[in-house]
Amino acid sequence: MxxxxxxxxxxxxxxxxxxIPDYRGPDGLWRRDPEAEKLVTYEYYMGDPEIRRRSWQMRRRMGNLAAxxxxxxxxxxxxxxxxxxxxxxxxxxxxxxxxxxxxxxxxxxxxGSARGVVCTRCHARGPMEDALARLDAGEDDPPCLVCGGILKPATVMFGExxxxxxxxxxxxxxxxxxxxxxxxxxxxxxxxxxxxxxxxxxxxxxxxxxxxxxxxxxxxxxxxxxxxxxxxxxxxxxxxxxxxxxxxxxx
Structure with a gap:
């Protein structure tokens, strides 16, 4: 059969x-730092350059690509x-x-996938590791290399x-x-x-x-x-x- x-x-x-930490468990990321949820919320990410900078630094710091x-x-x-x-x-x-x-x-x-990035304007895609390399080179909010639009992880953020x-x-x-x-x-x-x-x-x-x-x-x-x-x-x-x-x- x-x-x-x-x-x-x-x-x-x-x-x-x-x-990779969970989000809502007893030691989850959102319970330890409720403000961190803003870093993956579309409205905050798109409207506040400082949120974007903090979001990129969080991804750089967590090093999840090496997991x-x-x-x-x-x-x-x-x-x-x-x-x-x-x-x-x-x-x-x-x-x-x-x-x-x-x-x-x-x-x-x-x-979606945190291993990629996508432009919110022209929808061009690329690998996350390239965006993180740009952070290492000194950029704090790397724009899309195709059109200059806001770049975000290829994930579904809160609010999307x-x-x-x-x-x-x-x-x-x-x-x-x-x-x-x-x-x-x-x-x-x-x-x-x-x-x-x-x-x-x-x-x-x-x-x-x-x-x-x-x-x-x-x-x-x-x-x-x-x-x-x-x-x-x-x-x-x-x-x-x-x-x-x-x-x-x-x-």
Missing amino acids: TKPLVALLTGAGVSTDSG EPNAAHRAVVGLERSGVPVRVITQNVDGLHQRAGLPARKVVELH RLDPAVLGEAVSITQACQVFIAVGSSLQVHPAAGLAEVAADHGARLIIVNAEPTPYDEIADEVIREPIGTALPAVLGQLDGAHEGGRPGVA
């Missing part, structure tokens, strides 16, 4: 073991390579699922809408899967959080792996509070070859 399609919605908690995949990312790749159809819908912008070896076509980046095509792909995957695992996400940011309910409504087995309670725990088939670095590999290991039948998967 066809192996079931496994969809994972991954949040910031998946990348904390790689040294390496951890056991959770590798476990997802292991499941995919075993022949189980896997799709990842991620709220993360770090690109670590792809760096771990998951094909890019199997990753839906709901909130998700790309409808990207969201549509995420919804389609969620409706088609037989197993939906929400891992490392507070499930508080919509519309991504609502995918958990969409999955359950379409008959998927809903598994939530997160350190703190989420609004969707009550409808989940299983809730796991153990550390993600050990819990997710265990869950995925159980899925590998353990399920048969159901709706056809997507290879």
Whole structure:
């Protein structure tokens, strides 16, 4: 029988073991420094040059481009390579699922990618590492090299809408899967959080792996509070070859 399609919605908690802080956990970035949220809010970023300078310095200081995949990312790749159809819908912008070896076509980046930059005027794109190199060379708010417009990370900031095509792909995957695992996400940011309910409504087995309670725990088939670095590999290991039948998967 066809192996079931496994969809994972991954949040910031998946990348904390790689040294990238989460945002809303007990030690999350927004709890430690509520003002930091302005640095990734579109209205503030576009309207205040000082916010932009601070935002660029934050990215330079955090050094997230050097982060390496951890056991959770590798476990997802292991499941995919075993022949189980896997799709990842991620709220993360770090690109670590792809760096771990998951094909890019199997990753839906709901909130864009911090590995690139985009011009807000002409929409030209380029690598983040080039923009950071310009900071190292002395620029504090590097403009677009094509048109001089305001440059921003290729991420969806607070106050920006998700790309409808990207969201549509995420919804389609969620409706088609037989197993939906929400891992490392507070499930508080919509519309991504609502995918958990969409999955359950379409008959998927809903598994939530997160350190703190989420609004969707009550409808989940299983809730796991153990550390993600050990819990997710265990869950995925159980899925590998353990399920048969159901709706056809997507290879």
